[in-house]
Amino acid sequence: MSQQTLAEKILSHVSNREVHAGDLAVVPVARAMTVDSIALSVMDVMKQLGCERVHDPDKIALFVDHVAPASNVATADAQQKLRAFAEAQGIRAFYDVGSGICHQVMIEEKLVTPGTVAVGSDSHSTAYGMVGTFGTGMGSTDVGLIFATGKTWLRVPETLRVDLRGKPRPYVMTKDIILRIIRDLKVDGGTYKAMEYHGVESFSFDSRFTLASMSTELGAKVGLIEPDEVIKKRFPVPDWLYSDADARYLRRIDLDVSTLDPQVAAPNSVDNVHDVGELKSVHVDTVFLGSCTNARLEDLQTVARIVRGKRIAKGTRLMVTPASRTVLMNATNDGTLSTLLEFGAALATPGCGACMGRSQGVLGAGEVCFSTGNRNFRGRMGSPEAKIYLGSPAVAAATALTGFITDPSAL
Amino acid sequence: MPRIWKFGDDIDTDQVVPGRYAPYMTGDPELQKYAFIENRPDFAKQVKTGDWIVAGKNFGCGSSREYAAQALRKSPIAGIIAKSYARIFFRNALNLGIPLYESDELNDRVQDGQELSFDAEHSSLTVDGKTYALKPMPGFVHQIIREGSIIDFVKKHGKFPGE
Incomplete structure (x- = not known):
């Protein structure tokens, strides 16, 4: 096999034939x-399929994270049925x-394997690309078919290759990089x-999650990062899992992140992106430090470093x-955690939350909300008359300190 | 006469059915009541059999929530014609058997509320005396639509299209 992108290589390996962009492939799903x-x-x-037993219970994972704990009787009843299903199957x-957000736990518990296909009934399943897993989101019908058959069909995607160059300035995070890419594309x-990211060697394990998961905001099927030593230390990476030097890309994007x-x-759109300084007059009522995009230990630590020993702005939560x-x-x-609580934070149960x-x-x-999450669609977090700004944990911290959208390097 | 319901670019699934109206939250299976409930409250009340949604690019972007597509499946619309679709929505709508077409020009040429007639045999739509050819869709799309849904297809053939 040659001239293959990471996406083509994985889909070739799992379907036992050489496939290229544009081919239809029916593939086994290692984890649904x-x-x-x-x-x-x-x-x-x-x-509806007349299927009583899942194809393979060891290739499935189930989570209570979207409304956790239950907020009303309807969600509590549904969760009961999910518990019974897990037990019976x-x-x-x-x-x-x-337990936490499905995507975070899938990575923490190593429920995904580099070089295989994993499908979630949630669009941010592209996150698994951070360890070289072909992770993609699908709807309930597709996921139900996978539960029943162990397989799904995929059109092998063309690949956009992104090469990151340079070292980001202090307080610039992978969230800023992916927002910059969405701003352009x-x-x-x-x-x-498929998105395929290169030049991430200096980025931490935690921070790579953000690049892969937010690839879905570009409409992408998958957000793959070629596994390097950072990943190999934690996950079994097959020796063929790299993109060929002569792989064919639909487009190559170079991004100098040093400036x-x-x-x-x-x-109300994830591509309505501005440099932080352009929004400094925006007052924020609530800052949300959460979501599969940016609520890992490194994100919480980043906020704690900025707010340590200080008090949250009056009129902001x-x-x-x-x-x-x-x-x-x-x-x-x-x-x-105590640094954040002393600053004035409210704490919620690990999960998708707000x-x-x-x-x-x-x-x-x-x-008005400043969120470290991934979507600012009208009505996404509640009232359609609410306004959502998206950015990094570092900007979230500076914003909670001043009450206005703030560049942390200007503090 | 059936009419056009015109929408712009990048209509996300929170605009089709906001998360707060998910069947999981309400326990209500009558999803069609919530289609475009905040974006276009007149839609659910007035949409009639044979009406078409004519949208811009990237229709259905955002969440994987299939109940967005399900709300449209349960509404009386005949199908959707967009400049392009977001990938998960495309799969969801196709899996449920909603006829999907693409057209680069239609959305720019027609107005909301205009009457239409659809010609399934020739994949074309006529509005105000002018006929617009719709882009042919890949073969597997027709295979699924012909059987009714992906579930009907798999039950009948015991495999996926193309397998």
């Missing part, structure tokens, strides 16, 4: 995942309320495509929703 908000629909698809990878710039300012997406129980435990043990606009910090009409 669903969550409390979608699980009942997935179970209904199995019923013998699915061991079941993570109940408080727009929210449909990667539709049906990049912190980036902020203004309402900070909601901290750690990405997982493990993140929360680590942040407790190293003192990060990012979904369903519980644990829903926004009202006219409220």
